[in-house]
Amino acid sequence: MTTTRIPGFYRLSTKERFDMVTKDRGLTEDEVIYLSGREALSMDLADSMIENVVGQIGIPVGIASNFKINGKDTFIPMATEEPSVVAAASNAAKATYENGGFFTSMSGTIMRGQIQVLDVADPFAARAKIFEHKNEILQHCNEKDPTLVSLGGGAKDLEVNIIPTTNHQMLVIHLIVDTKDAMGANAVNTMAESVTPIIESITGGRVLLRIISNLADLRLVRARAVFSAEAFGGKEIIENIVSAFEFADFDPYRAATHNKGIMNGISAVVLATGNDTRAVEAGAHAYASRSGLYKSLTKWEINADGDLAGSIELPMAVGIVGGATKTHPVAQASLKIMGIKSAEELAGCIAAAGLAQNAAALRALSAEGIQRGHMSLHARNLAVMAGAKKSEIDVIVAQAIVEKDLRYDRILEITKTIQRGEIVGSNK
Numbered sequence: 073m074t075t076t077r078i079p080g081f082y083r084l085s086t087k088e089r090f091d092m093v094t095k096d097r098g099l100t101e102d103e104v105i106y107l108s109g110r111e112a113l114s115m116d117l118a119d120s121m122i123e124n125v126v127g128q129i130g131i132p133v134g135i136a137s138n139f140k141i142n143g144k145d146t147f148i149p150m151a152t153e154e155p156s157v158v159a160a161a162s163n164a165a166k167a168t169y170e171n172g173g174f175f176t177s178m179s180g181t182i183m184r185g186q187i188q189v190l191d192v193a194d195p196f197a198a199r200a201k202i203f204e205h206k207n208e209i210l211q212h213c214n215e216k217d218p219t220l221v222s223l224g225g226g227a228k229d230l231e232v233n234i235i236p237t238t239n240h241q242m243l244v245i246h247l248i249v250d251t252k253d254a255m256g257a258n259a260v261n262t263m264a265e266s267v268t269p270i271i272e273s274i275t276g277g278r279v280l281l282r283i284i285s286n287l288a289d290l291r292l293v294r295a296r297a298v299f300s301a302e303a304f305g306g307k308e309i310i311e312n313i314v315s316a317f318e319f320a321d322f323d324p325y326r327a328a329t330h331n332k333g334i335m336n337g338i339s340a341v342v343l344a345t346g347n348d349t350r351a352v353e354a355g356a357h358a359y360a361s362r363s364g365l366y367k368s369l370t371k372w373e374i375n376a377d378g379d380l381a382g383s384i385e386l387p388m389a390v391g392i393v394g395g396a397t398k399t400h401p402v403a404q405a406s407l408k409i410m411g412i413k414s415a416e417e418l419a420g421c422i423a424a425a426g427l428a429q430n431a432a433a434l435r436a437l438s439a440e441g442i443q444r445g446h447m448s449l450h451a452r453n454l455a456v457m458a459g460a461k462k463s464e465i466d467v468i469v470a471q472a473i474v475e476k477d478l479r480y481d482r483i484l485e486i487t488k489t490i491q492r493g494e495i496v497g498s499n500k
């Protein structure tokens with residue numbers, strides 16, 4: 073296994089980085105072409121993915137380095153339009169590497185399908201009757217997906233809730249389905265729709281909604297890592313990080329931004345692997361609110377050695393079979409780069425990316441503030457927009473930072489001065 077601890081990785085050319093992370097990964101010709109950006113997806117493929125297609129939008133895929141996950145060095149592909157995200161995740165991961173990196177686990181690959189039943193005269197009796205027919209209901213669901221069942225998955229159990237609302241008391245049945253390596257929405261929705269006649273005949277009620285729940289609380293991923301005080305800026309900074317976490321954990325205004333930072337990492341890997349970013353985001357935020365107060369998805373503590381221990385827990389409904397994970401060549405390339413063999417393994421990598429992202433954000437916020445790190449990346453983007461050549465970018469960025477001026481006009485002026493072969497000064 074190649075090490076992901078590559079000093080100066082960010083300084084390599086895109087071609088050098090590409091070769092390094094794809095070497096011996098068995099990428100197909102198409103995967104190489106599309107990941108390298110040499111060609112856009114064919115419009116036919118795009119048109120088969122969504123409706124009314126007129127074009128495409130390119131999002132860069134970066135590779136976060138320094139990640140060791142469950143003892144395995146793993147390059148993390150991240151699709152994002154936001155500067156600093158990949159660099160920040162890589163930097164935070166570096167501070168865990170010597171401590172063994174990230175350790176992850178998963179509660180299972182179980183999703184819930186909800187069936188809403190209205191107009192039930194005797195909901196408590198109906199609830200009891202549903203349980204009497206549990207085996208028949210589960211068997212009916214499993215007949216809809218023999219492949220999933222042959223892989224050890226399928227409908228495993230039922231839960232029945234009676235929900236009082238303003239106008240009705242409704243019965244809500246949860247189909248508990250093990251979707252294995254699939255995200256599972258198709259399997260679960262098909263099962264939930266197919267049992268409608270049985271449920272109506274058992275309860276005497278009217279089935280209305282039949283749909284998966286994105287609050288995938290039976291599909292929780294957990295990750296943890298130790299960031300040594302020394303590698304992470306010292307005792308004072310790690311104590312400040314704990315205080316920053318406590319702020320988020322008790323103030324929803326801060327928690328929203330704190331969790332947004334976590335999702336910078338999570339959604340980037342979810343997108344790079346062709347998974348459903350909105351499903352994961354909805355699950356994460358609903359889970360963060362489960363106590364009634366919207367809280368942090370991570371926890372930060374000082375451990376017995378005086379180092380910073382971080383952990384994260386959230387629902388992670390991602391798959392490696394089906395949908396865009398299978399049809400999109402870049403998604404396939406991402407999975408190969410990570411060497412992923414199961415949905416559980418992918419979920420662990422995503423959680424590690426989220427934890428690293430949060431560590432990096434809290435570190436920057438608790439020390440120098442977020443803007444310093446952002447400045448040079450922002451200046452780079454502006455220099456590219458101003459038409460700077462690759463060889464000119466470093467000088468332009470350095471000048472903009474000395475001047476502490478990141479206005480596009482000034483960067484354009486610096487770029488033009490350099491391109492005329494003149495010396496730039498701070499005579500703005």
Ligand code: MEV
Binds near residue numbers: 329330442
């Ligand atoms: C910016 O995209 C993310 C942060 O705001 C996260 C945070 O505040 O923790 C830096």
